[in-house]
Amino acid sequence: MTQLPSHVDIREVGPRDGLQIEAPISTAGKIRLLQALVATGVRRIEATAFVSPRAVPAMADAERIAEYVGTVPGVDWSGLVASPNGATRAIGSGLRTIEYVVSAADGHSWANARRSTQDAVDAVAEVARIVHDAGGRLEVIIATAWDCPFDGPTDPQRTAGIAARALELGADQLCFGDTIGTATPARVRRLLDAVRAAIGGPGDGGADPVALGAHFHNTRGTGIASAFAAVQAGIRQLDASVGGLGGCPFAPGASGNIATEELVYLLDDAGISTGVDLDAVLAAAAVARELVGHPLESNLFRAGGRNRPRPAPADDR
Template sequence: MSELSSHVTIREVALRDGLQIETPIPLSAKIELLHAIVATGVREVEATAFVSPTKVPALADAPELAAALADFDDGVQFSALVASPNGARRAIAAGLGTVEYVVSAADAHSRANVGRSTAEASAQIAEIVAIAHDSGVAVEVIIATAWDCPFDGPTAPQRVLDVVSAATEAGVDRVAVADTIGTATPRRVRSLLAQLRPVIGDLPLGAHFHNTRGAGLASAYAAVGAGVTRLDASVGGLGGCPFAPGASGNIATEDLVYLLRDSDIHTDVALPAAIEAAAVAQRLVGHELPSALLRAGDRILDD
């Protein structure tokens, strides 16, 4: 295991990944949640997705939400997920400075998610990069089902490496791997990341974990130990994938900050404010969220 980084960037994903499987909530509620999230001090926020509103109705108001982002602190970097070159154009026209393009490493999940095979989705990376870079917009490729697929079973590491190779050859700005259905464990995380490093080179590497089977936080910590310095998380543990049966429970932002703080790893996120944001999220969606700290609170600190 490599030496732990002294700083990890957390990207807050509650507004996109968190809300995508929920009954749609009003734009005003999303903006209320966004205010609570920005108040945590987080510097990166995945705000929405420019995808088919019929497939993801909870995010049908992406243009309207994007228009509201101008009212927030310039120090926060907002991004949006896209599923096609046209989605990238829409996100850029709406003023987003970063787009995230997801490619599933598993064919069956890719077809369920975007109606294309992994190879077909990978073939669009170069076009999306060209569209974005022509407008001064950064591109991150996120490889979904990097460890397992709900339809195809275990994902062969070579399939992940092939997508990463296509991304690096196209000139992407960042790469991330996602445990879409929450099956990763620390051992498997370390194994895959060790294989990815020679392919990624100096590109920033992020990771996205779900706590579906209780190993999300442990996997995130293992990723940091393997050199990852960017992690996705969602206040309250809100979220899941609508195209992956059984997927639920992003790792909760507040739970992750609690863990990293005790390891002397800085995150920019204030823990009390993150717990408050989780409470806001829980109230707005109208059901209990899986966050441990939302139930139990922070420990009493004497320093």
């Protein structure tokens, strides 16, 4: 186990992962949320996804969102894609940090991208070429890294092999997705050990050859614990979603991401800086609740922070 770091970098994924299973909200509403999130101090935000608007109607305004974020400096704005065509759209919109998702499990890959895992991995090379030719940076996100709703548990060696191959084909960094919220701290450590053995990472006591991130859902109440276990195991980049919004439209039963405010609360209390203001995140969560029109998953949002009053009452009884 490594010594706890002084800083962990949080990527806010609420505008994409948080909203993708919601009824579409207006572009103006999304911009309100983006503005509230920028005010939190978070410096990496996943703005949108360049995917089929028929499959994910909530992301149909991707180009308009990208046009807006291009006017906002000081944030590393990213967009998620599931194909080379999506990468072309994202680069054409002006984004230069691109996330390409590959499902480690074939069942989820067919549901999510209508292709096998092998085909999705093979496409990393083309996506990397599109991104790098534009001077961009490519992150490969490996979904269902721990479990698949269709295929069951994912062998850690399978996920590790995909990670190694993605790097060979041009990925600049990696992120491991707990798509259906089944990860636990022990399984997090086992997967990261397998990945580091495959990519040549040093494990404890040294830097990984590329940046590694993790993305957890709190479906079974273990998301925050898994995130902290990842930090203890050397992960320095974590995804989180304001208010705990989110879920995968192609993974039955998948629910919200770990809540940004709960992650900030935990890390701050452990003496780990994030650069993110907790009060501002709670204010952004209030905007998110208004926009989606239903209670949020976040326990911290409902209860309020330590020595902080509970947010204004709403229909979250």
